[in-house]
Amino acid sequence: MAGARRGPNWLLVYAVAYMVFLYAPVVLLPLFAFNDATIVAFPLSGFTTKWFTVLWETEALHGAVRNSLIVAVSSALIATMLGASAARAMARYRFPAKKGIVGFIMLPLVLPEIIVAVALLVMLMQLGLSLSLWTVVAGHVLICTPFAIAILSSAFQGLDQSLEEASLDLGESRWGTFRRVTLPLVMPGVVSSLLITFTISLDEFIIAFFLTGTDVTLPVYIWSQLRFPSKLPSIMALGAILLALSVLLLVLAEWFRRRAAARQGKDATAAGGLL
Amino acid sequence: MALKLSSQERQGLTLISPTLLYALVMLAAPLLMVATFSFWTQNYLEIDRTLTLDNYRAAWGEPIYQVLLARSLRISVIVTVATVLLAFPVAYFLSFHVKKRKALWLFLITVPFWTSYLLRVFLWKVILGYNGVLNSALLNLGLIDEPLTFILYNANAVVLTLAHAWAPFAILPIFVALEKIDRSLLEAAEDLGDGPVRRFFRVTLPLAMPGVVAATLIVLIPTVGDFITPKLVGGTDGLMIANMIQIQFGKANNAPLGAALAVTSMLTVAAISLIVFLAGRRLGGRVKP
Numbered sequence: 001m002a003g004a005r006r007g008p009n010w011l012l013v014y015a016v017a018y019m020v021f022l023y024a025p026v027v028l029l030p031l032f033a034f035n036d037a038t039i040v041a042f043p044l045s046g047f048t049t050k051w052f053t054v055l056w057e058t059e060a061l062h063g064a065v066r067n068s069l070i071v072a073v074s075s076a077l078i079a080t081m082l083g084a085s086a087a088r089a090m091a092r093y094r095f096p097a098k099k100g101i102v103g104f105i106m107l108p109l110v111l112p113e114i115i116v117a118v119a120l121l122v123m124l125m126q127l128g129l130s131l132s133l134w135t136v137v138a139g140h141v142l143i144c145t146p147f148a149i150a151i152l153s154s155a156f157q158g159l160d161q162s163l164e165e166a167s168l169d170l171g172e173s174r175w176g177t178f179r180r181v182t183l184p185l186v187m188p189g190v191v192s193s194l195l196i197t198f199t200i201s202l203d204e205f206i207i208a209f210f211l212t213g214t215d216v217t218l219p220v221y222i223w224s225q226l227r228f229p230s231k232l233p234s235i236m237a238l239g240a241i242l243l244a245l246s247v248l249l250l251v252l253a254e255w256f257r258r259r260a261a262a263r264q265g266k267d268a269t270a271a272g273g274l275l
Numbered sequence: 276m277a278l279k280l281s282s283q284e285r286q287g288l289t290l291i292s293p294t295l296l297y298a299l300v301m302l303a304a305p306l307l308m309v310a311t312f313s314f315w316t317q318n319y320l321e322i323d324r325t326l327t328l329d330n331y332r333a334a335w336g337e338p339i340y341q342v343l344l345a346r347s348l349r350i351s352v353i354v355t356v357a358t359v360l361l362a363f364p365v366a367y368f369l370s371f372h373v374k375k376r377k378a379l380w381l382f383l384i385t386v387p388f389w390t391s392y393l394l395r396v397f398l399w400k401v402i403l404g405y406n407g408v409l410n411s412a413l414l415n416l417g418l419i420d421e422p423l424t425f426i427l428y429n430a431n432a433v434v435l436t437l438a439h440a441w442a443p444f445a446i447l448p449i450f451v452a453l454e455k456i457d458r459s460l461l462e463a464a465e466d467l468g469d470g471p472v473r474r475f476f477r478v479t480l481p482l483a484m485p486g487v488v489a490a491t492l493i494v495l496i497p498t499v500g501d502f503i504t505p506k507l508v509g510g511t512d513g514l515m516i517a518n519m520i521q522i523q524f525g526k527a528n529n530a531p532l533g534a535a536l537a538v539t540s541m542l543t544v545a546a547i548s549l550i551v552f553l554a555g556r557r558l559g560g561r562v563k564p
Contacts, residue, residue, distance in 0.1 A: 011368040018365050019383065022442055025398035026387045028408070032401075086294035093287025096280070101291060105298045110492065112500020112544070114517045118524060118537050119305035122312050125530070142301050145294060203391050205503065210524070222393050226507070239394040246389040254382060 026243065033240035038233060051237035058234070064221035068202055071133055071217055075140035076198040082141065083148025083193060084156075084186075090149070091156035109146045116142060117210035124211070131213035139207040144197035151196060155189025155260050188260030195253035199246055218242075313535035317528070330535030340519065344540060347499050347515040348547070350430055354437040355495040359487060361438065362445035366486075367479075369446075370453035381450070388443045396507050399436045403427040403508070428510030436504050441497075445490040452486025453479075481558065488555030492548050499544050516540050 036048035055061060089095070090102060108116055120139050124131065159182065167177040183190075205219040212220050222238070225231040280288070313330050316323045334340050369380055387395070402408045403426045410422040426432060456479065464474040480487075502517035509515070516536060523533030 009372070011364060011372055015365050015368045015380075018361065018442075021439065022384065022387045024402060025395050025439070026390055028398050028401060029390070029394065082294040082297055086291050089287045089290035093283055093290065095284040095287035095291070098287075101295055104303075105291075105294055107298070108302065110496050112497050112517070112541070114500040114502060114520060115306075115309075115537055115541055116302070118520060118533065119309045120301065121524065122530065122534060123305040123308045126308060126312075138301055141297065145297070149294075199389060203389070205393055219391065219393055222391065223503075226393070226397055235394070239391055242394075243390045247386060250382075250386065250389055 029236055029239045029243055032233060032236040035233065035236075038230060051234045052241075054234040055237055055241075061221060061238070064216050064218045067133055067215045068218035071136050071140060071208070072198045072201040074137045075144050075201040076194045078137070078141045079144035079148045079197045080152070080190060080193045082145050083152050083197075084190065086145070087149050087152035087156045090153055091159070092161070106146045106149065108143045113143070113204075113206040114210075117207045120207070121210050131211055133213070133215050133217075135211040135213070136208050136217060139211050140201040140204055143204070143207065144200050147200060148193040148197050151193040151257070152186070152189050155186040158261070159185055186260070188256040192253040192256040192260065195249045195256070199249050199253075203242075203246070309534045310538055312531055313538050315531045317531050322531075330532045331539070333532060334535045334539045340516075340536060343514065343516045343519050344536075344543065346430070347517070347540065348543065350433055350437075350505075350513075350515060351495055351498040352547075353430075354434050354441070354498050355491055357434060358438045358441050358445045358494050359449075359490050362442060362490065363449055363487070366446045366449035366453055369450050370456075381447070384446055385443050388440075392440065393503060395440060396436055396504050399432065399439065400427065400508050403432055403435070427508060428513070430509065430513050432508040432510075433504055433513045433515075436508050437498050437501065440504070441494045444493045448489035448493065449483060449486040452483045452489075456482045484555050484558055488552060491551050491555070495551070496544055496548060499540060 031044060033051060034047050034049065035044045036046035036050070037044070086102075086105060090098070116139065120135070120142075124135055129135070163181055163185070164177055167181045168174070172180065203219060205223065208217045208220050209223065216224070222235060225235050314326045314328070316325070316327060316329060365384075369377060373380055400407075404410070405422050405424065405427070407422075407427070409426065410419075413419045414422065426435075460478055460482070461474060464478045469477060499515075500517045502515065502521050505513045505515045505518055517540075520533050520536050520540075523529045523536060527533075
């Protein structure tokens with residue numbers, strides 16, 4: 001793998017140490033999720049699955065999970081639709097002020113989330129709208145759309161225009177061409193975008209914290225539980241489940257992205273996609 | 276102004292307009308409203324719409340806000356420098372030394388980032404705490420006699436936790452910039468007599484500058500606005516400006532002051548970002564790709 005040109009490869013050693021640093025907090029989740037003790041500290045004191053049972057029996061948590069799923073699914077769908085139309089426009093057409101428009105749409109990527117949250121809150125207050133799950137969706141769509149665009153624009157850029165032209169020449173309508181040629185070709189990118197935006201929305205806390213009404217999302221629920229030491233082990237169990245779920249979704253998203261690249265006959269190992 | 280658009284241009288604009296409209300309604304309008312709001316005042320539940328600079332006088336003048344803003348900027352700058360410096364060798368390693376499994380390495384780097392942010396921050400508390408993982412390990416190894424206390428509930432903990440949280444955001448842009456470097460330039464430098472160190476500083480680093488600048492901005496901007504990390508691991512000395520913004524919108528019930536603080540920190544961050552961007556352009560401008 002690494003070129004062993006002169007002596008030990010210090011860069012490899014460093015990279016491995018860095019990975020240990022990156023994974024240090026994450027590996028603790030499963031450890032404490034199955035640890036038979038009410039305090040989250042070492043030494044570990046035995047194996048148990050009772051914290052998962054506790055989760056199963058906590059009603060408030062189920063409500064939060066349901067709310068989060070509603071928010072995450074809605075945000076992912078809307079953000080991906082908005083992202084697809086923007087990505088298509090960017091890849092296919094030239095139009096005035098393109099750079100400025102794209103830059104503005106991508107702006108939430110570099111705005112501190114608290115600014116986005118506070119701004120939306122002020123507007124909702126001024127309009128006299130009450131906070132609900134839909135206000136959270138509105139905020140999440142805003143921050144998810146740039147990610148959707150980033151993922152989808154590589155899918156649309158790789159699209160061979162002559163295929164669409166051939167379809168039109170052969171008598172398909174515009175809509176028929178979109179449905180039978182364009183969509184199947186970019187579908188893996190669409191799925192990958194749905195999965196990524198779903199994951200982002202599911203984990204987003206700051207905007208949800210400001211814009212949530214009486215129905216809380218999962219991260220807001222977790223935040224409220226972190227104050228109670230007795231709740232911590234079950235929160236660890238919850239975290240372990242979320243971790244497993246996120247990794248699964250990510251692997252799926254990556255698999256779809258590579259399939260998209262493979263369909264268009266491109267090198268799938270390129271770093272594109274997420275950023 | 277007479278605008279004559281070709282059908283191409285019209286189609287492009289039509290296609291992007293839903294997304295643009297959404298951003299205008301949900302981002303531009305709210306931001307303008309915050310800016311307006313910051314010139315109003317609030318007396319319990321009544322909003323007084325007379326324009327005034329009082330909020331800014333408070334935000335800029337009162338010591339507590341000055342201290343918090345200065346601390347937020349200081350912590351963010353330290354976090355950014357630490358994150359980028361720590362991330363650069365990893366990105367360099369990935370780009371220049373890993374031959375086959377690049378995608379796997381990149382994937383492994385992003386995985387921890389996808390676990391709940393709240394829980395990751397909280398787990399650092401578990402690691403750094405008085406009875407935490409680190410202290411018990413060091414005690415068991417006999418390296419220390421009593422638990423270290425300087426590692427939690429202060430600015431150090433905030434820096435460490437944020438450097439961890441933003442690691443992939445620093446690695447990826449630098450990696451992408453390094454990947455773009457034409458390898459023949461490095462060979463040319465070597466042939467012309469540059470040693471590895473000189474070559475790195477004269478060719479690799481200037482060419483990687485766009486990635487370094489991107490990483491710096493991607494880490495710097497959001498960390499100024501973070502309020503979870505300071506609240507969970509920062510103790511009282513680690514509180515940052517975002518915590519105060521949250522308090523003003525919540526308990527203190529003074530949204531206009533909160534808005535003024537938000538605008539102030541946003542403008543400050545924008546100014547710093549601009550400086551970083553321009554500095555990066557100057558530093559990276561010597562070698563044209």
